[in-house]
Amino acid sequence: MVLYLLDYGAGNVQSLANTLKKLGHEFEWISSPADFHKATSLIFPGVGAFGSAIDGLISRGLYEPLREYIASGKPYFGICIGMQVLFRSSLESSSxxxxxxxxxxxxxxxxxxxxxxxxxxxxxxFLDPEEKAHEGLRPDASYYFVHSFRAAYEWDRPEVAQWAHSTTQYGREIFLATVRKGNVFACQFHPEKSGQAGLRVLDAWLRESESERASSPPSPRVARLPKPNDGFTKRVIACMDVRSNDDGDLVVTKGDQYDVRERTTANGVQAEAAGAVRNLGKPVALAARIDRDGTGLGYDLELISLVRRSVRIPVVASSGAGRKEHFVEVFEKTGVEAALAAGIFHRREVSIQEVKEALAAAKINVRTA
Incomplete structure (x- = not known):
């Protein structure tokens, strides 16, 4: 196998490259149209916007060579935008x-x-629960998505439905999570950001023989109606409140005070404030009442509900958590996507795992692993 990765110039594809190295797979980068002829398998780790991806392919002379590569029958794996570019167009960039x-x-x-x-x-x-070739996917696993645009599952259009491999429900909408037909496999989620579940997907595809990867049969057409609840999980966020002390150290202000640039965890991993939270570049609203912070009285449900009703972006509840039951309460009564706490975790009054177990017991979707 001669594996190539296609970077159309968006950047931020190094995480996939690092993941492939971790899995022990060697690869090259597509740097010119001629490289498509050398590749026997290709991964398009798409990040960014639909229009930028298409423009990047065209400006680098890669658009037609990519079409020809896929038409040749050689294996193709598209991720996120790498899946969406397979379609005719996108409302994200109608031109x-x-x-x-x-x-x-x-x-x-x-x-x-x-x-x-x-x-x-x-x-x-999955469209066919009896099918064995699931490309490493598991229905009991969760995968990381980050997108505003989606490919709807059109089961009543045979020419489209035959591409559907698995679907995901978000709210009342059912969209394509993965497509698979012939030599093409693609997913809307990011396997490189989906933990062990995502690693299984990448590794399973790469460990198949290239002949198997190039001959996937179409999936059956299955009418699928929205379920009462989707599979979207709630998130528990451990917050780190930091200030400078008189010695110029950055110290955590709740629980034991320690320099966050020096503190190591039990397994020797350095806790760095700068890397503790990553902004993925998508809008998120933080609902916090500062005078409730640290009281342990629970979240301000009225305020958080007001914020939740006022915006159409993900909301993180903050300030006031004192018990694991407060997390259950804020998710059940406000509908926020995530809940944040600091002191109770730093002081080890309750663990994140205990919170997740309480949420699971209350039938709230959450990743417990």
Missing amino acids: SKGLGIIPSDIGLFSNADKSVPHMGWNSVE
Whole structure:
């Protein structure tokens, strides 16, 4: 196998490269149209916007060579935008023409009943539960999504439905989580950001023989209606409040005071404030009442509910958590996507795992592993 990765110039593809190295797979980068002829397998780790991806392919002379590569029957794995470019067009950039491999168009999530973007962990459901070749996917696992635009599952259009491999429900909308037909496999989620579940997907595809990867049969057409609840998981966030002390050290202000640039965990991993929280570049609202912070009285449900009703982006509840039951309460009564706490975790009054177990016991979707 001669594996190549396609970077159209968006950057931020190093995480996938690092993941492949971790799994023990060697690869090269597509740097010119001629490289497509050398590749026997190709991964398109798409990040960014639909229009930027298409423009990047065209400006580098890679658009037609990519179409020809896919048409040749050699294995192709698209991720996120690498899946969406397979379609004819996207509302994200109506003037940009997709590859047109899949005869349908990418639409925008409705924010009538949920926050947009769809950002977080969700489950997948196969079209054929008896099928054995699931490309490492598991229906009991969760995968990391971050997108505002999606490919709807059009089961009543045979020419589109035959591409559907698995679906995901967000709110009342059912969209394509993975597509698979012939030599093409692609996923809307980011396997490189999905922990062990995502590593299984990448590794399973790469460990198949290239002949197996190039001959996937179409999936059956299955009518699928929205379920009462989707598989979107709630998130528990451990917050680190930091200030400078008289010696110029950055110290945590709750629990034991320690220099966050020197503190190490039990397994020797350095706790760095700068890397503790990563902004993925998507809008998120923080609902916090500062005078409730540290009281342990529970979240301000009235304020948080007001924020949740006022915006159509993911909301993080903050300030006031004192017991694991407070997390259950804020998710059940406000509908926020995430809840944040600091002191109770730093003081080890309750662990994140205990909070997750309480949420699971209350039938609230959460990743417990």
